[in-house]
Amino acid sequence: GVRLVVTSAAYAARLRSLSPAPDVVLADDLVPQTGDLPEWEPTDPAAVVNVQYTSGTTGRPKGCLLTHRYWTTLGRSLVEEFPHLSAEDVMLTAQPFSYLDPMWNVVTALTVGAHLVVLDGFHPSTFWDQVRRHEVTYFYCLAAMPTLLLKMPRDPADRDHRVRAVQCSGIPTALHADLEERWGVPWYEAFGMTETGADIRVTPEDHDELAGTGCLGRPAAHREIRLDEEGQLWLRGPGMMDGYLGHPSPFVDGWFPTGDLARLDDEGRVYLVGRLKDMIRRSGENIAAREVEEVLLAHPAVRVAAVVGVPDDVRGEEVKAYVVAPGVTAEELTTWCSHRLAAFKVPRFWELREELPLTASHRVAKAALR
Numbered sequence: 001g002v003r004l005v006v007t008s009a010a011y012a013a014r015l016r017s018l019s020p021a022p023d024v025v026l027a028d029d030l031v032p033q034t035g036d037l038p039e040w041e042p043t044d045p046a047a048v049v050n051v052q053y054t055s056g057t058t059g060r061p062k063g064c065l066l067t068h069r070y071w072t073t074l075g076r077s078l079v080e081e082f083p084h085l086s087a088e089d090v091m092l093t094a095q096p097f098s099y100l101d102p103m104w105n106v107v108t109a110l111t112v113g114a115h116l117v118v119l120d121g122f123h124p125s126t127f128w129d130q131v132r133r134h135e136v137t138y139f140y141c142l143a144a145m146p147t148l149l150l151k152m153p154r155d156p157a158d159r160d161h162r163v164r165a166v167q168c169s170g171i172p173t174a175l176h177a178d179l180e181e182r183w184g185v186p187w188y189e190a191f192g193m194t195e196t197g198a199d200i201r202v203t204p205e206d207h208d209e210l211a212g213t214g215c216l217g218r219p220a221a222h223r224e225i226r227l228d229e230e231g232q233l234w235l236r237g238p239g240m241m242d243g244y245l246g247h248p249s250p251f252v253d254g255w256f257p258t259g260d261l262a263r264l265d266d267e268g269r270v271y272l273v274g275r276l277k278d279m280i281r282r283s284g285e286n287i288a289a290r291e292v293e294e295v296l297l298a299h300p301a302v303r304v305a306a307v308v309g310v311p312d313d314v315r316g317e318e319v320k321a322y323v324v325a326p327g328v329t330a331e332e333l334t335t336w337c338s339h340r341l342a343a344f345k346v347p348r349f350w351e352l353r354e355e356l357p358l359t360a361s362h363r364v365a366k367a368a369l370r
Contacts, residue, residue, distance in 0.1 A: 002022050003022050003023060004022055004023045004024075004025065005022045005023070005024050005025070006025050006026075006027050006030065007024060007025075007026065007027065008026065008027055008028075009026060009028075012024050012026060043068060044068070045067065045068045045069040045072070046067055046068070046069060046242075047067060047068055048065045048066065048067050048242060049066055049067060049068055049070075049071060050066055051063040051064065051065060051066070051245050052064045052066050052100055052103065052194050053098065053194075054100075054193070054194035054195065054286070062244040062245070062247055063244060063245035063246070064194050064195050064241040064243075064244060064245075065241055065242040065243055065244070065245055066241055066242070067241075067242055069238065069239055070197060070239050070240065070241060071103075071104070071107045072107075072111070072239070073197060073222055073238055073239025074104050074107060074108075074192075074197040074198050074239060075104065075107040075108040075110070075111035075112075076111060077197075077198050077220050077221070077222060078104075078108045078198065079108065079111055079112045080221075081201075081203075081220060081221060082165075082188070082201060082203040082204070083138055083164075083165045083167065083188070085108055085112055085114055085138060086112055086114065087112055087113040087114055088114075088137075089112075089114040089115070089137045089138050090114065090115040090116075090117065090134060090135055090136045090137050090138070090162075091105055091108070091109055091114055091115065091116045091117065091136070091137075091138050091139065092116070092117040092118075092119065092130070092131060092134065092136045092138075092139040093105040093116065093117070093118055093119070093139070093140070094119040094121060094122040094123075094127065094139075094141075095122065096121075099194075100192075100194045101140060101142070102118070104197075104198070105140070115134075117130070117134045117136060122141075122145060124145075124148040124149050124151070124152050125152055127149060128149070128152075128155070128157075128158070128161065128183075131161050131163060132157065132160060132161050135161075135162050136161070136162065136163055137162050137163055137164050137165075138163065138164065138165055138166070138167075139163070139166060139167075140166070140167045140168065140169075140190070141166065141167075141168050142168055142169040142170055142284040143169070143170055143281075143282075143283040143284025143285070143315065143316055144283040144284070144314050144315045144316065145168075145284075146168060146171060146172060146175060146179055146187070147172055147175065147313070147314050148314065149179075150175060150178060150179065150182065151314075154182070158182055158183055158184075159183060159184040161183070161185075163183070163185045164185065165185065165186060165188060166179075166183075166185055166186070166187045166188065167187075167188050167189075167190045167201070168187055168188070168189065168190065169189070169190055169191060169192070169284070170189075170281075170284070170316065171187055171189050171214075173212050173213065173214045174212075176211050176212040177211065177212055180211070186204070186207055186211075187211075188201065188202045188203070188204075188207060188217075189201070189202045189210070189214070189215060189216055189217055190202070190216070190217070191216040191217075191270070191272075193235075193258060194241070195240065195241045195250075195256060196223075196235050196240045196241070196256055196258075197239050197240065198220055199219060199220060199223045199225075199235055200216045200217055200218065200219050200220065200223070200225070200270050201216070201217045201218070201220060202215065202216070202217035202218075203217065203218070206218070206269065210269070213271075214271060214272070215265075215269050215270065215271050216262075216269070216270040216271065216272060217269055217270065218267075218268060218269055218270070219235075219270070222237045222238055222239060223235055223236070223237040224236040224237050225264075225270065226255070227262060227263070227264065228257075230261070230276065231261045231262060231263065231273060232257055232258065232259065232260065232261055232262075232276050233257075233258045233260045233261070233262040233270065233272075234255045234256060234257055234258065235255065235256045235258060236254050236255045236256065240256060259275060259276045259277045259279075260272055260273075260274075260275055260276065261273040261274045261275065261276055278290065278366070279309075280307070280308070280309035280317050280318075280319055281309065281316050281317050282309070282312075282315050282316065282317050282318060282319060282344055283314075283315040283316065283344065284316075285344050285345075287309075287319060287344070287345050289306075289307040289308065289309075291341070291345065292307040292319065292321065292337070292341065292345055292347065293305050293306065293307050295336070295337055295340045295341055296321060296323060296333065296336075296337070298340075299325065299328070299333065299336050301325045301326065301327060301328045302323055302324070302325040302328070302333075303324040303325060303326075304323070304324040304355070304356050304364060305321060305322070305323045305324070305325075305364075306321070306322045306323075306356055306364040306366055306369060307319060307320070307321050307322075307347065308320055308322070308366055308369055308370055310349060318348045318349060319345065319346070319347040319348055319349070320347060320348070320349035320350070320351070321333070321347035321349070321350050321351070322351045322353060322356055322364075322369055323350065323351070323352055323353070324352075324353055324354065324355060324356060325352065328352075329352075330350035330352060333347075333350065334346060334347070334350075356369070357369070
């Protein structure tokens with residue numbers, strides 16, 4: 001539904017070739033030619049700022065309608081609560097801006113007047129060089145990033161930096177102590193979603209007890225949590241999305257179902273147990289098995305297809321496809337998928353079979369495959 005795109009000259013021709021094509025405006029043409037800037041009017045905190053896409057939990061990415069209140073709640077929580085970011089901090093982000101994390105880095109930096117370093121991507125071999133070069137004091141990472149950093153050769157300068165705290169989602173429990181020993185800085189687990197913002201985090205008060213346990217910590221001050229009968233984690237509080245673009249609202253009496261199965265300890269701290277939906281978590285990316293299966297089933301030779309996640313030491317999980325497709329090779333199927341899926345969704349592992357186990361309702365018995 002996009003009608004207007006502000007972009008650089010490199011993308012203008014591609015956008016104008018779309019059908020229907022949006023109006024295209026070059027960013028350079030919008031730069032003021034004088035020092036006079038327009039007056040800015042206060043805006044409604046409930047007004048939608050942007051549509052932020054997530055990979056979703058049922059097969060297709062959904063656009064989250066995010067408001068001013070969403071972003072200010074998220075940014076202020078990182079300032080007023082842990083990690084207590086201030087104007088003295090230098091933040092760093094190395095992830096694509098099509099995702100939530102770089103966006104909240106920007107908002108938090110604007111909220112408090114901190115510096116923000118934006119890298120051109122995550123490069124393990126030079127990451128800490130950049131951290132030292134820019135005198136970074138805080139960064140967030142997730143998924144395979146800590147594992148890949150540990151695989152880099154040790155450097156006498158490993159502890160020569162100004163970082164005071166690292167927040168990370170999915171810190172490998174077996175590597176938590178190694179991460180802190182090598183770089184001499186505490187790593188704190190954190191949990192959030194595009195739909196809900198910053199929700200649960202470990203703080204210094206709990207760090208020493210929880211390091212290496214996989215615990216997510218306690219809910220932020222603005223967030224309530226509960227578990228339903230299935231053990232699914234639900235969240236409630238201010239600063240959540242307004243709903244999905246073009247989809248029914250998932251909220252029930254103000255509560256959002258995360259799709260994650262969890263448990264609580266006696267202190268009310270959260271531990272993830274698994275995922276309610278059939279999702280694969282690869283290097284921090286959510287991949288809906290259904291989406292990959294639909295692409296495979298569109299191949300004229302594919303009769304049955306099932307996609308599951310398999311454990312991977314670096315990426316957490318990798319994508320594996322079981323396929324019944326007489327006369328077709330895994331290489332052909334890889335090429336087919338690569339033209340129709342984002343690269344991280346293309347199966348890495350393939351098993352071509354004459355048949356797959358089926359349930360009584362003729363669905364593939366994925367439990368048997370796993």
